[in-house]
Amino acid sequence: MDLIAEGIAKALALLTSFDPEVLGITLLSLKVSGTATLLSLLVGITSGTLLALAEFPGKRLLMSLVNTGMGLPPVVVGLFVTIFLWRNGPLGFLGILYTPTAMILAQGIIATPIVTGITLASVQNLPANLKLQILALGATRPQLVWILIKEARLPLLAGVMAGFGGVISEVGASIMVGGNIKGYSRVLTTATVMETSRGNFDVAIALSLILLLLCFVINYLLTRIQQRERPR
Amino acid sequence: MDLIAEGIAKALALLTSFDPEVLGITLLSLKVSGTATLLSLLVGITSGTLLALAEFPGKRLLMSLVNTGMGLPPVVVGLFVTIFLWRNGPLGFLGILYTPTAMILAQGIIATPIVTGITLASVQNLPANLKLQILALGATRPQLVWILIKEARLPLLAGVMAGFGGVISEVGASIMVGGNIKGYSRVLTTATVMETSRGNFDVAIALSLILLLLCFVINYLLTRIQQRERPR
Amino acid sequence: GSSAARAETRDLILATTTSTQDSGLLDELIPLFEKSSGYFVKTIAVGSGQAMAMGTKGEADVLLVHSPAAEEKFMAADSGVHRQLVMHNDFVIVGPPNDPAGIRGETSATAAFKKIAGAGALFLSRGDNSGTHAKEKGVWKATGLTPDGQSWYQQTGLGMGQTLNVAAEKKGYTLADRGTYLALQKTLGLEILVEGDPLLLNVYHVIEVNPGKWPKVNTPGARAFAAFMVAAPTQEIIRSFGVAKFGSPLFFPDAGKPEPSGK
Amino acid sequence: MTTAPLLEARNLSVVRGGAEVLSIPDFTVAGNEVLSLIGPNGAGKSTLLLALARLLPLSAGEIRCRGESVMANRHLVPYRRRLAMVFQEPLLFDATVYDNVASGLKIRGLGRDELRRRVGEALELLQMTHLAERSARKLSGGEAQRTSLARAFAIRPELIFLDEPFSALDPPTRRTLTDDLERVLKATGTAAILATHDQMDALRLSDRMAVMHRGKILQSGPPVEVFNRPGTELVASLVGMENVLAGTVLDSREGLLTLALGEHRIAVPGRGAPGETVRFCIRPEHITLTSFDPAGGTSARNVLPATITAIAPMGIYQKLQIDCGFPLIVFLTQQSLGELHLAPQRTTFASFKATAVHLLRSGPDCHSTPKDD
Amino acid sequence: MTTAPLLEARNLSVVRGGAEVLSIPDFTVAGNEVLSLIGPNGAGKSTLLLALARLLPLSAGEIRCRGESVMANRHLVPYRRRLAMVFQEPLLFDATVYDNVASGLKIRGLGRDELRRRVGEALELLQMTHLAERSARKLSGGEAQRTSLARAFAIRPELIFLDEPFSALDPPTRRTLTDDLERVLKATGTAAILATHDQMDALRLSDRMAVMHRGKILQSGPPVEVFNRPGTELVASLVGMENVLAGTVLDSREGLLTLALGEHRIAVPGRGAPGETVRFCIRPEHITLTSFDPAGGTSARNVLPATITAIAPMGIYQKLQIDCGFPLIVFLTQQSLGELHLAPQRTTFASFKATAVHLLRSGPDCHSTPKDD
Numbered sequence A, B: 001m002d003l004i005a006e007g008i009a010k011a012l013a014l015l016t017s018f019d020p021e022v023l024g025i026t027l028l029s030l031k032v033s034g035t036a037t038l039l040s041l042l043v044g045i046t047s048g049t050l051l052a053l054a055e056f057p058g059k060r061l062l063m064s065l066v067n068t069g070m071g072l073p074p075v076v077v078g079l080f081v082t083i084f085l086w087r088n089g090p091l092g093f094l095g096i097l098y099t100p101t102a103m104i105l106a107q108g109i110i111a112t113p114i115v116t117g118i119t120l121a122s123v124q125n126l127p128a129n130l131k132l133q134i135l136a137l138g139a140t141r142p143q144l145v146w147i148l149i150k151e152a153r154l155p156l157l158a159g160v161m162a163g164f165g166g167v168i169s170e171v172g173a174s175i176m177v178g179g180n181i182k183g184y185s186r187v188l189t190t191a192t193v194m195e196t197s198r199g200n201f202d203v204a205i206a207l208s209l210i211l212l213l214l215c216f217v218i219n220y221l222l223t224r225i226q227q228r229e230r231p232r
Numbered sequence C: 001g002s003s004a005a006r007a008e009t010r011d012l013i014l015a016t017t018t019s020t021q022d023s024g025l026l027d028e029l030i031p032l033f034e035k036s037s038g039y040f041v042k043t044i045a046v047g048s049g050q051a052m053a054m055g056t057k058g059e060a061d062v063l064l065v066h067s068p069a070a071e072e073k074f075m076a077a078d079s080g081v082h083r084q085l086v087m088h089n090d091f092v093i094v095g096p097p098n099d100p101a102g103i104r105g106e107t108s109a110t111a112a113f114k115k116i117a118g119a120g121a122l123f124l125s126r127g128d129n130s131g132t133h134a135k136e137k138g139v140w141k142a143t144g145l146t147p148d149g150q151s152w153y154q155q156t157g158l159g160m161g162q163t164l165n166v167a168a169e170k171k172g173y174t175l176a177d178r179g180t181y182l183a184l185q186k187t188l189g190l191e192i193l194v195e196g197d198p199l200l201l202n203v204y205h206v207i208e209v210n211p212g213k214w215p216k217v218n219t220p221g222a223r224a225f226a227a228f229m230v231a232a233p234t235q236e237i238i239r240s241f242g243v244a245k246f247g248s249p250l251f252f253p254d255a256g257k258p259e260p261s262g263k
Numbered sequence D, E: 001m002t003t004a005p006l007l008e009a010r011n012l013s014v015v016r017g018g019a020e021v022l023s024i025p026d027f028t029v030a031g032n033e034v035l036s037l038i039g040p041n042g043a044g045k046s047t048l049l050l051a052l053a054r055l056l057p058l059s060a061g062e063i064r065c066r067g068e069s070v071m072a073n074r075h076l077v078p079y080r081r082r083l084a085m086v087f088q089e090p091l092l093f094d095a096t097v098y099d100n101v102a103s104g105l106k107i108r109g110l111g112r113d114e115l116r117r118r119v120g121e122a123l124e125l126l127q128m129t130h131l132a133e134r135s136a137r138k139l140s141g142g143e144a145q146r147t148s149l150a151r152a153f154a155i156r157p158e159l160i161f162l163d164e165p166f167s168a169l170d171p172p173t174r175r176t177l178t179d180d181l182e183r184v185l186k187a188t189g190t191a192a193i194l195a196t197h198d199q200m201d202a203l204r205l206s207d208r209m210a211v212m213h214r215g216k217i218l219q220s221g222p223p224v225e226v227f228n229r230p231g232t233e234l235v236a237s238l239v240g241m242e243n244v245l246a247g248t249v250l251d252s253r254e255g256l257l258t259l260a261l262g263e264h265r266i267a268v269p270g271r272g273a274p275g276e277t278v279r280f281c282i283r284p285e286h287i288t289l290t291s292f293d294p295a296g297g298t299s300a301r302n303v304l305p306a307t308i309t310a311i312a313p314m315g316i317y318q319k320l321q322i323d324c325g326f327p328l329i330v331f332l333t334q335q336s337l338g339e340l341h342l343a344p345q346r347t348t349f350a351s352f353k354a355t356a357v358h359l360l361r362s363g364p365d366c367h368s369t370p371k372d373d
């Protein structure tokens, strides 16, 4: 229990002292997960909406695949990405294994299905005729997609948060493809794991708290947007 | 690359041979994450709906907290749960550290905010007057909640899948509070991690594939339900 | 609650290092112990640092660890009792076959480290306060160099297996325990370049957590496990473990022998 | 009135989107009274219904049901279970038509058989039995509205709120439905508040009519009163022009009613029991004035001697007020006016065909009318 | 017709929820023609509109616009941009009223100023300017419907589909809006298809009328034709009873039109240019029969000698068909029938007040009417 107290104290210390290492780690977490989330939004929201609109055999199967993807185990993603990026793996020539780039890649792979799945559900949940109304207004396919996205923005933002939360908090993939290299590919979660295995529970807790704080701030901003847009 | 081939071969071997250890691990994964998800549904769906309905100062803050919770890092949860369950910790008397029960607890904590957040968004997204219509029909608060949940079942099922996917695929918490004890608290993800660090990549891949297969089957069933219920 | 207590005494929490689990040794030994003693062993495989910390907090009953310096501090703070020598294997310095720092064949670890530093060749440190990390720091100490902060000196903060992977990928040197190295050898493409220096001995001790400090500790269980580890039949198994798979043993039993003065 | 009214509201005020959209000092509905609300878009009809059903937060005011306040939270459910409400949009659940109609009863925990019976009847009443298993999302506009009506009727409430319930129905359905509604309400003694844009519906169905504008009730009273003595220009412009009359049935033969109206006899197509009071209306443009008594020589059954009280131009018409013992409004063209040399105080004969008369809801009209604004 | 019609559909068939809900072998709309669809709930009106706008998958059939097929996907957007559609529900976007009205123009990528101007005009037309910044979720039912209308009008389409667009509007708005719509359509030469339950709207606005039932078009043609010569009992029951007549303006003075109808002269309130053809209707219950010619002595401006061609009981009325050079239907009570000794072949005088006449949309009526079913 006192450990947690110590942790909080430690966290405050680290934050107030602007410990450069912690700062670097935090920023890297933000950069990696932020980029990954943005990528996943581009891919996920569009493909989710398209999937919701399209009618084709095997749609249900594809949807299950997407939903399965929502629970893509970070370790598994990490494992496969590693194997592909190995020097003598199929993508070895990229030479990006154990770099932040690789982490962005892995996290993007984790976040995309989450965003896609939630988009899919939200768009499907809009009134059936709304789609017709938009088409009746002469919308092209991209316009249709865009307007539907705007109409579903409320649950979509939840999707964004889920996606971002999912990746900034995952550790399995980051450790495997990033290597947790000090000052280079070490992010908050991997650092937490390491400090734990070092037995420095207080530091671990401190880092966790910083991570949570970070998530909270970002979510608070997103929620503000979401709720400002609330129709009622 | 050939590794992946080997992995697939291995997976088939393990599956066809009904390797008792792998079977046990798989079942435990299902049991732990299944139970955790169910618990999170009970808590998350109700609280999410109530939160969506209630109007009170600080609602937005609470919502951000929930959304933050959607990205609760498994390692962090693991760390805190461990500290609380330690023999000498506040909940030590329970003596459930390094047991599947502890894993269920930790995973429940991870899944609940996800379910809550998605419920919240889905319910808020229903037509404003629908709530009035239900009340006008003489519904009590519980009936109102229940009917709204039914109306929002489509995105809710996505929430269920996200929650389940999130916990069955997480490793950080399971390994910390479960201890990855052979034949007792070892689940698919923790086993994968261990086999990886043992360098048995083929086994690791095999386990990952089994995990994915498992998720897929479950999601396929859920998606079938979801789509059978599709209004259009 | 005596009943609760009794229920609890069947469980024994063993905090140990990943190397013992990853090598698979414990998978052999634990079942035997459980059968013979009737205890249920909860093996928590973590970094030595965490294992030791668990001991200090009384969250483990018995430790099986390999970082002598930390262990002595641990005993000094009388967090533990009955520290017994169990076995050793050794550390090896591994690196890319082309050996940019040219340390191949060196017999002295310190000399090898000096060369690596001199050549500014990439060296990967676990940096996780594990036994291996402790040993590595010891060697650096002996060289009188301080690699921290050098561009060629990178800390992974990962387990042995992971660190070996990174080293292989980045074509760097690292210090590894033989067991893990042998286990991963096939996929690594790293070679043993320096071995045999007594400084590189990797000694495992079993320590019972001090019940005087932590009443909840399962002392009889801890004692029983310690006894089991140093018992002759167990030592036999340790000797032969891994021969079948890797051609050479992974661990050398040391029960009853005097403390090695390696360091 | 002796007993407490079914519904009673005081100093009602509702603020929506920052503006006060409803402000009603005093409002009452008697048991088995049918009250209709008319008024332009945005007048506050729907808001008033929502407020009365306690579905909107009131910024001020109190509502009592049979004398008991229904303001406290614990009163809400019991109170709402005495009512049913048909919203302006169908607001159906994502389920079959049957389940939608059953929903109100399920909520009240009705037994299976009773439930099935009542749902069956409601579907019957709205001629939707064949659609029972259809998903509510796959209905035409009118079918959806009927489902929503069935859902409300199945509840058999004490008081029913109807918000433009017929707007999407085809004329025949609409006609039969208004008949049925009238019958059902009368038979079950159900009170109703009907918000509508259709004055004929309002006239036919309601005992009392309230004219709303900008969140206020401008005038309320028996339709006859509201139509013939609009309190203000505004009300007049809102209710349009109708001669609404009440008479007593003397005789009913071969689908023709003979009514006593003052000392006059009037023939109106329809049926009724001698002695009962019926209400009917005739549009000013359908009354013919002649300088002589056409008597037997015409198919216009109703010929009444009258004095012209006032003449005023109204748009392309001339609007005459004449007095035949009761006031009547007549529209003529400028030309007729000239040819007939009509002027105030002149006497003339007003005739209108029996078939030109709209018989409205029969039943007591002159019950006490609580002051509402 | 010489040029290809604006809209042309062949062998249209739509299956919804497993059942064929639309089956129309042949359907055409001419440029700047206003066609109204009437029929009971579930007849297929909305479905037809959706199908014609290519918003529903056709299970069979082809649709051509100005002779060019619009079946291929690449034709859809260009085709749809020539139309506007007002759905039965408002289907507004979760944005301000302004943005909703602007949406169609934004989609067409209109310039800022032009856009602002057009939106302004549309809001003006629907008297919603004061609500421009209101969130669309915070509108009353009628306000929402107006927004949806404004959204469509702002587009200025070649062809506009209107699905019961006035159902939620208050009578004054409704009246002005139908006037405006009539004017706008005429002025801009916009073609329109109007699904409605209000026969008066249908009569007023449309050049042609199609009666739908069970997914089929039972009859289609000029309203006069459809009303006076319903092809089948079913149609007759669906269109109700009206005398719809067309005449040529001889003279227009002081708000009174004098029309030539066969060899007769008829006075009708309204304005018009000599020579133009106008349409009007008078309900059978408002025509009076007299055994003598009341001539100058009555305010009924229109007195026509007529021969009775047929008498049939209809409900509480007697339904007479009389011939005054053109057919008329008259309702009398049994009693009047007896007193006037009316029987087939007897001659009589039919009179009706100018004010009792509903002037319908003026404009050519007898253009070629493509066979539609």
Ligand SMILES: Nc1ncnc2c1ncn2[C@@H]1O[C@H](COP(=O)(O)OP(=O)(O)OP(=O)(O)O)[C@@H](O)[C@H]1O
Residues within 6 Å of the ligand: D016, D017, D021, D039, D040, D041, D042, D043, D044, D045, D046, D047, D048, D088, E137, E138, E139, E140, E141, E142, E143, E168, E170
């Ligand atoms: N949800 C809302 N939020 C804010 N203002 C609203 C809301 N709903 C309606 N209003 C406003 O309240 C006033 C009354 O609306 P109400 O729906 O009661 O009118 P109404 O008489 O039912 O009109 P209609 O005949 O169009 O249905 C209108 O000015 C409307 O703009």
Ligand SMILES: Nc1ncnc2c1ncn2[C@@H]1O[C@H](COP(=O)(O)OP(=O)(O)OP(=O)(O)O)[C@@H](O)[C@H]1O
Residues within 6 Å of the ligand: D137, D138, D139, D140, D141, D142, D143, D168, D170, E016, E017, E021, E039, E040, E041, E042, E043, E044, E045, E046, E047, E048, E088
């Ligand atoms: N989404 C749908 N899925 C399946 N069937 C439908 C759907 N919408 C309408 N229908 C059916 O198609 C038929 C025609 O419906 P449509 O909406 O065209 O009727 P309508 O003439 O517009 O009726 P209303 O006057 O009530 O609007 C009806 O039988 C209806 O039940």
Ligand SMILES: [Mg+2]
Residues within 6 Å of the ligand: D045, D046, D047, D088, D163, E140, E141, E142
């Ligand atoms: Mg309303």
Ligand SMILES: [Mg+2]
Residues within 6 Å of the ligand: D140, D141, D142, E045, E046, E047, E088, E163
């Ligand atoms: Mg329709």
